[in-house]
Amino acid sequence: MSEIDVDHLRQWIGRSETRHDLVAATPVAAMSATLDRDDPGPKPGDPVPPLWHWMFFVSLTRHSDVAPDGHTKLGGFLPPVPLPRRMFAGGRFEFDHALRVGDDIERVSTVKDVTAKQGRSGQMVFVTVRHDINDAQGLAIREEHDIVYREPAKPGEAQPQPKPAPTDEAFSRDINPDPVLLFRYSALTFNGHRIHYDRSYVTEVEGYPGLIVHGPLIATLLVDLLRRSLPDARMTRFSFRAVRPLFDTHGFTVCGRPEAGNKVALWARDHDGWLAMQASAELAT
Numbered sequence: 001m002s003e004i005d006v007d008h009l010r011q012w013i014g015r016s017e018t019r020h021d022l023v024a025a026t027p028v029a030a031m032s033a034t035l036d037r038d039d040p041g042p043k044p045g046d047p048v049p050p051l052w053h054w055m056f057f058v059s060l061t062r063h064s065d066v067a068p069d070g071h072t073k074l075g076g077f078l079p080p081v082p083l084p085r086r087m088f089a090g091g092r093f094e095f096d097h098a099l100r101v102g103d104d105i106e107r108v109s110t111v112k113d114v115t116a117k118q119g120r121s122g123q124m125v126f127v128t129v130r131h132d133i134n135d136a137q138g139l140a141i142r143e144e145h146d147i148v149y150r151e152p153a154k155p156g157e158a159q160p161q162p163k164p165a166p167t168d169e170a171f172s173r174d175i176n177p178d179p180v181l182l183f184r185y186s187a188l189t190f191n192g193h194r195i196h197y198d199r200s201y202v203t204e205v206e207g208y209p210g211l212i213v214h215g216p217l218i219a220t221l222l223v224d225l226l227r228r229s230l231p232d233a234r235m236t237r238f239s240f241r242a243v244r245p246l247f248d249t250h251g252f253t254v255c256g257r258p259e260a261g262n263k264v265a266l267w268a269r270d271h272d273g274w275l276a277m278q279a280s281a282e283l284a285t
Contacts, residue, residue, distance in 0.1 A: 004082060004123055006116045012079035012127075016110045021056040023048060023103045027188060031055060034184040035224050047098035049227060050235050051220045053133060053141060057107045058190035069201075070192035079114055081125045083149040085206060087195075088215035089126065090241040091145040099133070099140055108132045112144065120160060122151035152206075162244055165269035165276070169255035171229040175221060177213045177248045185217045210247035218246065218254070218277045222266040225254045226281055230264070233283045240279035246270055 025042040031052050032039040061072040069084065099105060113128040126148050133141040182196045194201040195212045202208045219240045226235065246252050250271035257265045266279040 004116055004125060006114065006125070009079040009081060009114045009125065012111045013114060014111065015077060016108060017077045019057045019107050019109070021105050021107070023056065023099050023101050023105060025101050027055045028052065028101060030184075031188055034181065034188060035221070037224070042101045044100075044102035046101045048100065049098075049223070050093070050095055050238065051216070051223050053099060054216050054220070055188050056105065057131075057133075060190070061192075066192060069206075070194040070198075077109065077111070078129070078147075079111065079127060081127065081149040083123065083125060084152055085150040087148055087150075087212075087245075088242065089146040089148040090215075090239070091143060091219070092239040093144075093237065094142040095140070095236055095238070096142075097137060097140050099135060103135045105140075106134045108134070119150075124151075125149040160244075162272075162274035165267055165273055166255070166257070166265075167269075167273075168257060169267075170257045171225065172253050172255040173221075173225050173228070174251055174253050176251050177211075177246060179211060179248055182211055182213065182217070182248060185214055185220075189214075189216070208245070208247065210249035213246040213248065213252075215240075215242045215277070218242075218268050219279065221254050222256070222268065222277065222279050223281070225256055226264055226266065229256060230258075230283075235281050236284050237282035238279065240266075240277055242277055244270065244274055244276045246276050252276060 028042040028048055059072055065073050067073045071086065110130045111127065112130045115126050117124045126146055128144060128146050131143040132139055186196050195206060195208065196214055197211065199211055202211055223238065246268065252271060253269045255267050255269060259265050262283045262285055264281040264283065266281060267275060268277040270276045
């Protein structure tokens with residue numbers, strides 16, 4: 001593969017777009033059902049749990065503008081990175097106050113950085129995007145997320161050395177990432193990426209052993225574990241980093257442990273005991 005013109009891609013830094021949405025009750029109820037929660041039906045004014053904002057401001061790409069992998073075709077707001085595999089690598093969040101059912105909300109998105117790296121599997125490009133989410137009270141959520149673009153899978157490609165996950169959790173929950181869960185989350189977030197629902201595509205074209213569990217879904221399950229375990233806590237900051245992909249071929253476990261300074265360590269552990277996602281939450285005092 002030819003060298004990527006990173007200087008050209010970096011011309012997208014500073015590019016911005018603004019979207020508007022309404023916090024409707026039905027998606028909130030549907031996410032509760034998807035996460036297997038027994039929440040009461042949402043009413044106007046009810047707070048929306050952290051990370052459920054990913055159901056809003058979705059990219060309503062016309063079907064004719066969808067690429068073979070199910071994503072929007074290259075170009076537009078995001079830089080046209082000429083690498084076929086793309087995934088959510090991590091994110092950082094600050095929560096000022098909760099969005100509420102019935103709110104009119106606005107998201108201002110800005111490309112913050114574009115960098116290239118040479119990895120074990122070839123060239124990689126990381127794109128960092130900042131989202132400022134506002135309601136009538138002002139800035140509610142500030143989010144930065146990292147997207148990684150990678151070369152096509154190569155036969156016999158070496159996998160990164162896995163890292164053992166901690167085993168000293170104070171609370172945990174076993175997750176069965178069946179195709180229905182992955183489909184529901186894809187539908188709620190209007191995510192057409194075929195790696196999450198098209199088994200022949202993800203195994204034959206992208207070379208993975210099964211359907212891939214969405215990084216944002218794993219992060220949402222970690223925060224949901226925190227809500228189940230510490231129901232009176234209010235999260236003010238959260239960050240996560242994807243370490244190792246999870247597939248629908250095996251279950252996994254989301255784990256948590258309180259730490260000093262009003263922090264909570266969170267992580268996802270796969271069926272072999274390897275670390276799949278590492279996260280940290282900070283709680284209001």
